[in-house]
Amino acid sequence: MNPVEFIMEKRDKKTHSENDMQSFFSAYIKDEIPDYQIAAWLMAAYLNGLNTEEKVCLTKAVINSGDRLDLSHINKPKVDKHSTGGVGDKTSIVLLPLLASLDVCVPMMSGRGLGHTGGTLDKLESIPGMTVQLSKEKYIKIMEEHGAVFMAQTSAITPLDKKLYSLRDVTATVESIPLITASIIGKKMTEDLDSLILDVKFGNGAFMKNLEAARELAQSLVDTSESLGVKTIALITDMNEPLGEYVGNSVEIIESIDMLQGKKVESRFYDVTLRLAEQMYRAAVPELKVDWRSVLESKLSDGSAYEKLLKIINAQGVKTEVTENLRESLPIAKKRIKIKAGQSGYISGIDSYRLGRLMVELKAGRMKITDKIDFGIGLRILKHIGDEVKANEILAELIVHSDLETDTFARCFTIRDQPVAKTKIVREAVTRLDNEY
Numbered sequence: 001m002n003p004v005e006f007i008m009e010k011r012d013k014k015t016h017s018e019n020d021m022q023s024f025f026s027a028y029i030k031d032e033i034p035d036y037q038i039a040a041w042l043m044a045a046y047l048n049g050l051n052t053e054e055k056v057c058l059t060k061a062v063i064n065s066g067d068r069l070d071l072s073h074i075n076k077p078k079v080d081k082h083s084t085g086g087v088g089d090k091t092s093i094v095l096l097p098l099l100a101s102l103d104v105c106v107p108m109m110s111g112r113g114l115g116h117t118g119g120t121l122d123k124l125e126s127i128p129g130m131t132v133q134l135s136k137e138k139y140i141k142i143m144e145e146h147g148a149v150f151m152a153q154t155s156a157i158t159p160l161d162k163k164l165y166s167l168r169d170v171t172a173t174v175e176s177i178p179l180i181t182a183s184i185i186g187k188k189m190t191e192d193l194d195s196l197i198l199d200v201k202f203g204n205g206a207f208m209k210n211l212e213a214a215r216e217l218a219q220s221l222v223d224t225s226e227s228l229g230v231k232t233i234a235l236i237t238d239m240n241e242p243l244g245e246y247v248g249n250s251v252e253i254i255e256s257i258d259m260l261q262g263k264k265v266e267s268r269f270y271d272v273t274l275r276l277a278e279q280m281y282r283a284a285v286p287e288l289k290v291d292w293r294s295v296l297e298s299k300l301s302d303g304s305a306y307e308k309l310l311k312i313i314n315a316q317g318v319k320t321e322v323t324e325n326l327r328e329s330l331p332i333a334k335k336r337i338k339i340k341a342g343q344s345g346y347i348s349g350i351d352s353y354r355l356g357r358l359m360v361e362l363k364a365g366r367m368k369i370t371d372k373i374d375f376g377i378g379l380r381i382l383k384h385i386g387d388e389v390k391a392n393e394i395l396a397e398l399i400v401h402s403d404l405e406t407d408t409f410a411r412c413f414t415i416r417d418q419p420v421a422k423t424k425i426v427r428e429a430v431t432r433l434d435n436e437y
């Protein structure tokens with residue numbers, strides 16, 4: 001296989017053979033093909049697309065480029081959830097212990113925040129002592145003992161995706177449905193899963209800006225994952241406003257603790273988390289004839305999901321003194337700065353992308369992978385889309401260390417004179433094309 005001819009093939013909208021694709025990517029992993037040729041191929045693939053066979057072939061190349069978990073000795077259904085990313089999205093922190101409390105194994109590999117979105121691993125690391133980077137053997141041991149573990153991607157797992165993703169990031173080739181599919185499904189397929197639930201987000205705070213694009217991505221993710229033998233369902237969910245009441249790191253852990261302890265939390269966050277949990281539970285034990293939602297809710301109200309979280313984070317390095325006073329142990333900035341409405345009316349829009357970026361500038365996230373996060377910084381959102389406000393009423397509150405100007409934050413909220421309908425968070429479910437939902 002000649003790399004130049006391979007690139008020409010895609011440039012000229014032709015189809016690659018499986019053999020050529022395997023040779024091209026295995027040569028790249030061995031550093032026998034330079035980044036500039038891969039970058040040229042990525043742009044050709046971005047512009048001209050990949051057909052289903054090519055997409056599956058690239059996904060397999062990602063899977064086979066590194067290590068995989070073998071959980072066959074754990075005699076429980078294995079289910080994971082993956083979200084395409086958003087602002088204030090903390091559902092994983094609730095879902096993992098909630099499902100583990102129902103004897104479902106959740107080998108969850110999460111990411112760090114980059115760009116305007118937060119990352120589950122960063123949020124977890126705001127808990128003093130929490131370690132997400134452990135050896136494969138240790139992850140498996142925690143899963144054997146507690147049924148679930150919060151994992152970080154290591155360079156031994158899917159190194160091809162690591163190399164391709166950083167090139168895509170700097171060559172304007174991220175927003176490609178086949179490339180995103182191979183990247184996400186390639187990673188998930190190393191977890192030895194029986195089922196996968198996907199949360200594909202659309203809207204101003206998401207990767208896919210509209211429902212149509214999210215639908216297309218969801219179908220591609222589901223079909224590819226199913227063709228590799230993993231039962232998969234995607235929920236398409238609205239990310240046109242941040243999820244929940246809080247955005248940040250420690251503050252999102254506190255909001256997750258509230259939900260795990262059965263306390264009242266913001267309705268969209270509660271709803272989407274339970275809908276995802278229900279899909280995970282149904283996928284794990286489809287033969288059970290129960291009211292799924294009430295079983296899940298009972299694990300929140302009787303404290304068992306929260307107990308499970310404490311056991312798992314304890315096994316991941318958090319000391320008992322901390323788990324006994326988890327809420328109080330989290331770093332939270334002391335100052336509260338109010339963001340007020342400039343006029344009366346109804347909230348018609350919240351620019352989640354801009355809010356996410358502003359939070360990154362305050363160091364709640366990182367601009368580059370080496371930046372240090374300030375876990376104590378946060379944002380509390382008091383008004384959501386559809387809510388009525390009076391001029392000067394508080395829209396949101398910044399949780400920071402010192403005074404700062406709030407105009408740019410206030411401009412993220414759009415207020416209209418006419419009443420605005422509340423948005424539905426879960427829009428639709430996507431299954432394999434030949435399945436019925």
Ligand code: URA
Pocket residue numbers: 084165174179180181183184
């Ligand atoms: N998340 C990933 O892991 N890969 C992509 O390509 C996009 C989002």
